[in-house]
Amino acid sequence: MALKIVKGSIDRMFDKNLQDLVRGIRNHKEDEAKYISTCIDEIKQELKQDNIAVKANAVCKLTYLQMLGYDVSWAAFNIVEVMSSSKFTYKRIGYLAASQCFHESTDVIMLTTNQIRKDLSSPNQYDTGVALTGLSCFVTPDLARDLANDIMTLMSHTKPYIRKKAVLIMYKVFLKYPESLRPAFPRLKEKLEDPDPGVQSAAVNVICELARRNPKNYLSLAPLFFKLMTSSTNNWVLIKIIKLFGALTPLEPRLCHSTSQMSFLFFLSPWLSPSSLSTSNSTSAMSLLYECVNTVILCVQKLRILIEDSDQNLKYLGLLAMSKILKTHPKSVQSHKDLILQCLDDKDESIRLRALDLLYGMVSKKNLMEIVKKLMLHVDKAEGTTYRDELLTKIIDICSQSNYQYITNFEWYISILVELTRLEGTRHGHLIASQMLDVAIRVKAIREFAVAQMATLLDNAHLLTGNTQRNGICEVLYAAAWICGEFSEHLENPMQTLEAMLRPKVATLPGHIQAVYVQNAAKLFATVLRSQEGNTDRTAAQETSQLMIDRLPLFVQSANLEVQERASCILQLVKYIQKLQQKDVEVAEEVNALFAGELNPVAPKAQKKVPVPEGLDLDAWINEPPSESESEDEKPRTMFTREETKHSRPRHTEVDEKELAKRREVRKQEQASNPFYIKSSPSSQKVYQEAPGVDHIPVVQIDLSVPLKVPGLPMSDQYVKLEEERRQKDRADKKKKEKKKRKEKGGRRGKRDSGPESEEDITPAHMVDIVTEEIPLADSEKLPVRSHRSSEALKTMAEEVEVVAPQEAKKKGGKEKKEKKKDKEKDRKVSNGLVNSPSVCYSLRLSHIHQTISDAPTCSLASPPPFRQVCDIQGNLQDGSQVVVSLIFENKCDSFLKAMEFNVLDSLNSRLQRPDGAGPHDGLTVPFQLPPGVSNEARFVFTVKSIVMPQKLKGTLAFIVKNEDSSTHEKLDFKLHFTCTSYLITTPCYSDAFAKLLESGDLKASSVKLEGVVMPFPHLLARICFHHHFSVVERIDSCASMYSRSIQGHHVCLLVKTVSITVSIDAKCDEPSLLSNVLDEIKLTFSQC
């Protein structure tokens, strides 16, 4: 043995250590990969040796290689070996390697649990420390669950070094295993007042992070934190606390005052003057300052200091914070426009982009032109397409925001857009195009100008397209062609434009643009014809037709179907026109009629403009609201899927007539009760016909004070100048008027200052056509949301139902039952939408359904009609003594059922939970009524003391049957069967934990034999899993181990073996009577099949 050690050590001398490896890699720059692969081979040899030192050295090298990007997952087991070395030197390397290489799916992590536990309780604090550090990197939910207790103990360790690590790692543990939070929290809170500042700051850190996720639960700690905040001098801690208060203030307004007070104190106190900083440097103080700014958003002035700072970082953060303030206090930020504009000149792109973001919120009618002018300058200067594209989109965003609210002169805007088309290589051609279209359609007064501009664009199309096909800017031509065609009556020289649109070069444009070209060429043709037919000379008109006939065949050959179709259609049309022309028939009127009328964009909310006919109250219910109305967002989907499945799935065609009729009836009813479903009755159509047409909608016509004709491509700057002149004139006029007024009315105070900031006196030169506007709804205009539904709860439920559905589908075969299932789902959804229903909280937490006794004799009711009851009994995971019973009531008779009262005779063991103040024998009112044929679900909570025995509870349901003429009291008796199985919860278990459990010897054994079970083994297992909530731990051939846990934490382990038709089940459990009952129930399950 000794010889072996010596030999190992001698070998080691020839091994490479880490330094050699690093040096080697640096010396083999050319063939690094080859060198490393030989190194890995060496390492593999080293790992095979027994000497732990050699192994540790190898693992250390591997960690380095891992960082360089090589896969070392194959050595995971060796890492564990090194981790378990008793020597700190190796242990440290092992844990380092593990923290770098392990992740949640590394399977050897399971092997480390005991080793880590041993290290955590090591007398040497550095062993413990190293284990904690490592664990923080690779903690898995399993490790967290198994080690949570050990770490919790360490939180009260005598050494602050361990305490602080334990506190910090608890955060990771909470994330992986949230159940540990509750028991650990008191101790964590204690650590806030730990004598050691390190531990204290760690605790602050952890609680702040937790509070960020769920601030509500930490409100009670506010006073404690306030104390810390006033007493602490540690900036790191202070920042965290301020952050915490920032999260808490929205919940507790009183805090706001104290937080802001504190933050201002920080502002004024030493932190702003670096001289008095003793413990920390000035950047740290600045970071604290920044945190305060975030919390108290009224400090724009202070932000100016940050932005004006020469430090780029502070400048960036200042802008960032400013944009946060902008959202709430736009006015206060606007006064710093100069500063922000300055930042646009900054060398740093990040800063420029931040400044751009800010500008968006700062524009007003007054300064829009100025800001955009500045931005246009930047566009010209900008290097790099990304930044230029960003600028372009920002310009358009800024101008078009809230329906062009800030644009007073649309000619200026069109000119800006036209100027933007000169940008090379931009990706945003379509954006410019859509703006052009939008403005031209919505601002009627601008059309003439826009058309002139677009015609110029079309004429100079070659400038835009250039050589590259991928040039995104040619999208603009799409808009140009459409505008010229649609508003061709404004064209000065339509013939020229028509020629421009039919140039052969057009065929190189993308297909969708060509299509628009062709279509609009036809429109232009119509216009040209009209102007030419007035002349005495007919040849001109015929020449135009000939031009069309000559040029269109090029498009007929297009590869793009759209272009081809339009071109061939129009070509035939023109040929026909030509034929008529040759017979001297006047055709212009007819051709124009093809494109008569105006295309109006219709806003999505246009329907609101249609007046509601007299006597129609949209808010009134058409029918009595049914108790279980459907969720509206669910509705259309189910209808569509139902229709679709009818076509695609042959199964559904088998449905017999009766069933179909029934469904139809149900659907009709659903539609009738759904206010959002537009009925196909003729009356509703009439409403639309009678409603005033589009012509009746008032359109504001605007007088223009600006001359519209600017020859050639306009320079947008002209408009800036014009605008200024106009404003000056306005101001002068007003002054004149005011002077007059003052003269007339003597000393009366009529000084309305037309200062630069007042917006009212800027009259827009053009206005957006309001008709088509999509005005965002004001709060008062929003559709009333029915308040008894919590949409959030609905959503959650919808998710849950989806999870549950497949399970249920398995349970119930047959079509009819499926139908019922659907109903049941719906019912559940609705009943859970009721916010105040106590069952909601349980059902949301539970994802398992523990027992479904559909149609089982145990709980169907004694007398056949009018009722059917289906029940689920579910254990409550949160509370070991609670069981939730979900009952579905279905009314099968023709009468209305109401005033249902549910009561159960309590036993010693099980009690129905009744509201406070109710007597022990009082019944519970079922919170709904049942119209004929309707079903609904109610949930009841039972408290169960012992879960080892199954039991039956007797109960009664009293209700009133209401017919048209009479109503009678009725009573139904039923039994609820609580099986032992319903107390079990499917819990996954790993085989090693399972083995440990069996070895522990705490479990009592029992066994059962089932004869004559004819089913494949997997089916058998599935049946046990499904009906009795077990999970398979391991399966080998025809033998399997299974595990489940009761709500009170009893372990139930099964070993299932099958030999031909005999199944033997050996079972172990820490509660023998529970076990024997569960086995009996399993036996029953299999005897029924």
Next chain:
Amino acid sequence: MRFMLLFSRQGKLRLQKWYTATAERDKKKMVRELMQVVLARKPKMCSFLEWRDLKIVYKRYASLYFCCAVEEQDNELITLEVIHRFVELLDKYFGSVCELDIIFNFEKAYFILDEFLMGGEIQDTSKKSVLKAIEQADLLQEVRKLPHNMLCF
């Protein structure tokens, strides 16, 4: 903090520490992308970047870039401060640290980082106590190492 990277001007990774479980492939991809973005920036630019859904805070010390990824709500300046503190710690430990120190003693650099940050949170704000912990752990290592070294020679 999500992760911390140290890399050289040439784009060689020197240290990486991930505080959330990330698949190996994603790690590589993120590191490569991030290095490109950071190395492309000019020295006069600010230290913050918005990248994917994270905030990147980086700082260059000599030829080494220290780069941290933090979440949206985190404070950029304090992260910068964390980087600086880490550099100070390395400096104190190695005695005017240089890139080679970190290359050849990369495990030591990790130990220091682990003493300073844990699970992405600051463990101790005091330089002294971090260094003390490292020194004592080293001492422990040396004492145990000694007999072995003697055996070797």
